[in-house]
Amino acid sequence: MGGMDRLLKDLNEAQLEAVTATEGPLLVIAGAGSGKTRVLTRRLAHILRQRLAQPHQVLAVTFTNKAAGEMRERVRELLGTDVPGLTVSTFHSFCARLLRREAESIGYTKDYTIFDADDARTLVKNCINDLGLSGSQFSPRAQIRKISDAKNKLITAEEFASRASGYFESTTAKIYRRYEQRLRQCNAMDFDDLLVNAVILLREKHDIGQHYRQRFQYLMVDEYQDTNHVQYLLLKNLVGEHNNICVVGDEDQSIYGWRGADIRNILDFEKDFAGAKIIKLEQNYRSTAIILKAAGAVIRNNQARKDKTLWTAIDGGDNVNYMLVDSADEEASEVVAKIDAMREAVPVNQMVILYRTNAQSRAFEEHLRRRAIPYQIIGGVGFYERREIKDILAYLRLLVNPKDDVSFARVVNFPKRGIGAKTLQDMALLARETDQSWYQVATRWHEYDLLASRGKRLKPFVELIEKYREQADSRPTDLLVQDLIDELNILQEYRQEDEIQGQTRVENVEAFIEGVAEYSAQNPEATLVDYLSEISLYTDLESYEEDEPAIPLMTIHSAKGLEYDIVFLVGLEEGLFPLARATEDPSQLEEERRLFYVAATRARKRLILSSATTRHRFGVVESIPSRFVEELPIDLVERIDRRTGRTAVSNTPAESLSFFGPRHQTRRSPRQEQPKGVHYEFEGEEQFRPGRIVQHPTFGRGKIVNTEGFGESLRMEIMFTGAGLKKIMAKYAKLRVVG
DNA sequence: AGATTACGATTTTTT
């Protein structure tokens, strides 16, 4: 058998067509769970196997490093060999590498620094101060937001200024302009610049653009629905005459509008790329029919979508569960109880807890820890964003790029050297006057009267940096970092600050050093610049260990592209999901709905939803169940009201899902009449009653101390002879009454 | 300069 057959095996008709349609523009509309990754990887492998192109002539772009890594690995498996030269990369790291090579032609050096969101905000804050504006009227956060929006539309500071009207906009224009100037002075780019500058490079440096257009014979893009205008332009400027571009996406899963993603990119693909072929993948291989029906019923309420119908061969399935509880704490305790009960039957890494905002993770963490269930939190404050790591990184970045004022300001007085705000301010002033970086001014402190009195403090700092700078090229980075940490006595510093937090800081620093060592071992050729560049684009998603026996907790955004047997989707409340600010704007509301859709379609077998009736945000606020819950087909949902302990059984189409009577919101789809007459089921409490002795498969023999809830939701506190007191859900624990 | 305190904003999601 030829290898070709294997690459084309086990594909449905649409998938096969997508894999083999290699020439010309192709849009693959890939519904959730429709085998998108499989198509992409097979297609890539097919192109290589058929020798339609050399590996270095193929470019595949994804959004996350994780997705890129997986694609690379799967292609390798399919071809049974490494594929040197093949580029499978994220938009950002592709651009970063391109810019490293060509930095000089746009006025940067190869050593340019990549500013993360935090650095960018700091720099904007400096700009606001430079312009003598009040930080309260122009918050760095809001300003960087506006600047980023502009960049994502490829609007330069000049264009922004010329379009600006009114005081606020023209002030933002000034801040934008100053920010751009400062970035260049720092030899730094923010995340948006990576894309913007790459586009400018390809577009305006004709020979460079031509070079890459000729090189890449085949382009493939994953998650096309999440591309923004700049990313679109990047692709446009990379596609050569052959026009071989294949994009894969699903408009129903577009969830990055807030970051400038433009859903029109996918909706207008046929117009943008003449002669485009469109293939729809509509068979879902992941979820049960019930889950798909439920998710589909919700997404149908969106206007901005092409109609498509996903279908699955997996008939039936368990009903969607919906749990109403009193508080965030109870929500966590209920969810964790269910997980605990189910974990005998389902491996914990086949379940997931999904929430709208990172802040929600906390309650779950506590309860998971209490029950000693292993978990891993994905996202939130990433490893490289922690203070202690950023401190060390700032030193390294300054070594590599002495123009990096943001890093300089971060380390010049850490650990404390008696160089305070006033000194920094004076240096900034001198830097501005003499057109140098802050560090450069510091190295020449003796030339300036203004700094003369601070020489005693500045000199040792400069000498320290210079000493390490000389070593940066020759000494292995992990040893360099180790020396630096020892010499600065940073760990002691953290311990002194706060005993408890200091300890985790120390551990993180140690983990960091290990990470550096590992990196150098794996990439012996790599320089410090390479390393810094790589971790600038690292996200916490990469740290997710899918095989680890721990339950993952993450935001819905992070869960895109993943799948689980059992999905707990929590915090379904108006104001939280959908978020309050999204409820005003129909297009934002639709994005929230897509988010719900993404969450629901992560589930293979069971979907368990929950809302709390009170949730403290800043003070106690009542909350009502999310409108998305009401959009679910009633006969597919089994609800449990934890406050009354009642279980409303499915197949009671009679009842409205609204616990609070009719809602004022207008519904798009008219619902049938809703006669009263709720049906509740009580069962189980007969045999499981306090005092009874039961047998549990793992905990052994125990006595029921207390029971709560009824029916499906009956749970018990049981004192086991060996294992002590446990809370157990009757439904999942295979309990046998023995006395 | 550095530490302490008080106040105020702040919660979306991430490369």
Place this chain on the structure above:
DNA sequence: ATCGTAATCT
């Protein structure tokens, strides 16, 4: 409630 920043004190 928590975090970060600004004002105030040592």
